[in-house]
Amino acid sequence: MLARATTHALVGLEAWPVEVEAHLQRGVPAFSIVGLPDKACQEAKERVRSGITSAELEWPLRRLTVNLAPAGLRKEGSGFDLPIALAVLAASHQIPAERLAQHAALGELALDGRVRPVPGALVAAEAARRAGLERLICPPESAPEAALAGIEPIPVEHLAQAGAYLRGTFKPPRVAPPEARNGSGGPDLADVRGQERARRALELAAAGRHNLLLAGPPGTGKTMLARRLPGILPELTIEQALEVTRIHSVAGLLPAGRPLVDRPPFRAPHHTASTAAIVGGGAGPRPGEATLAHRGVLFLDELAEFYRPALEALRQPLEDGSIAIARVQGHAVFPARFVLVGTMNLCPCGGRGDPAAQCSCSPQRLAAYRDKLSRALLDRFDLVVQVPRARSTELAGSPGEASAVVRGRVESAAVRLRDPPDLSKPGAELLARAVDSLPLSGRGRARVARVAETIAALAGEASVGAEHVAEALSYRSPTELGSWT
């Protein structure tokens, strides 16, 4: 009267195998779940019971104990419903226990027995495959995602269907893994008229994955430009796409019908976002916006309006490409290799930098505004560009270059950057002079050199010349911010 099912618990971005044991004993009927279940998991009791009754299967009138092993691991969420129900059915001899043991299962149950999707199907499927299981019983919505892991998904819409499948009286449809679709990435760069310098910076940011700060008066197109960055980023490789899909799967953000994230993600959290929302956190740590933007763009509109601790928390991922979060319940390392794009005005009133407007800010307000961004954070923006107000002739002119054209250049430059061009002698001399005469830190110097490499790669040059270094230096903060020193 003991039966087992296999499922997985999410810990950070990983799935740990969990054995669901159902034991029926004689005695007064009762149902208890042990093995450190959280509230949502404890409530599985009611859903499993209703689900089994609705599926016209029999609820065993025995003393029923369900154990989730290992007992020391916290079980969170509702994905345990389906495996618990299946283990109960196997323990009461309604489905063959040996057959159940060859499957992993994942899914939430509705009160009428329907199977609902839960986050993290991809990582659970991968863990099941590593454990040597070949099939995963899961909701139909999660099946394409699970197929990506190289496991055979068994899509079931209803608990009764899962039972019928295990008894061998129902053959579920085969699900093929989804293909990359390479769709377009949002709005097109052709919509932007003028702003040649900002467009150039955007192209450099895409080719070399440099962080970009766009500063200027309101309404000049900073946000518009930033939103067009994903469209010119190179395609994700299949490994990168899987990596990103895994993160979005755990976060429950995969759009229905598009289980593979094949374009670089674009995340634009509002400036009221908390530190934990941006870098991740919570009792059992959950990924934040920085991790969701992995391999893509983290866009912080109105950078200076963000809480300062939230911004400063980004310093570590900007250097390391990952975030280590430690909590009492456990710690997690989340990948966070993103291009940071920020926009800001030059002063609180926004009038600064606009020749036709008068800035009405007092020196004190201006100083307070600048204090919001630490030098340490500004130092990490490789490209700082002022976005001036466009002239009427520019706005009336013909559309700019289309995203597809720019992306072609960016992709070939990105390939060339895998073996970066060497620094030429004149380039090295200019860089050395810059270190001596400009407020350039060691990191600043390294970043200027990297931008110069990107510029050379975009130009198709074999080595980094003085003119490339000069252009790279021109994007360096804080001189670009005008009177910002």
Place this chain on the structure above:
Amino acid sequence: MPARPSARALGPRAERRVRLYYRLRGYRVLAANARAGRNELDIVLRRGRRVVFCEVKARSGEGYGDPREAVGPEKERRVRRAAEIWLAGHPELLELEIALEVVGVRGKRIERVPLG
């Protein structure tokens, strides 16, 4: 005899009617008002391989709520506990299927609901 039986007699009268109700349906009464630990089991019945522990709730008329609502989680726990204790004294019954039921008596109506 007054139209409304006194409240004092309501419970025992209802339990007598419920026993008759079960016996007419082929059940054998194993025990009535059996003490088990600190609690009491109203009726213990058996039919075939099924043992039923029955909690009787009576209401004299409409307007006092459904008698079955009167068994809350705490009462359910007590019935369960009492059943376990009673069964410990009757090990020969442990192999059988065991069920808990609440029977509501309101006026002439008798309604059964399974518990747990």
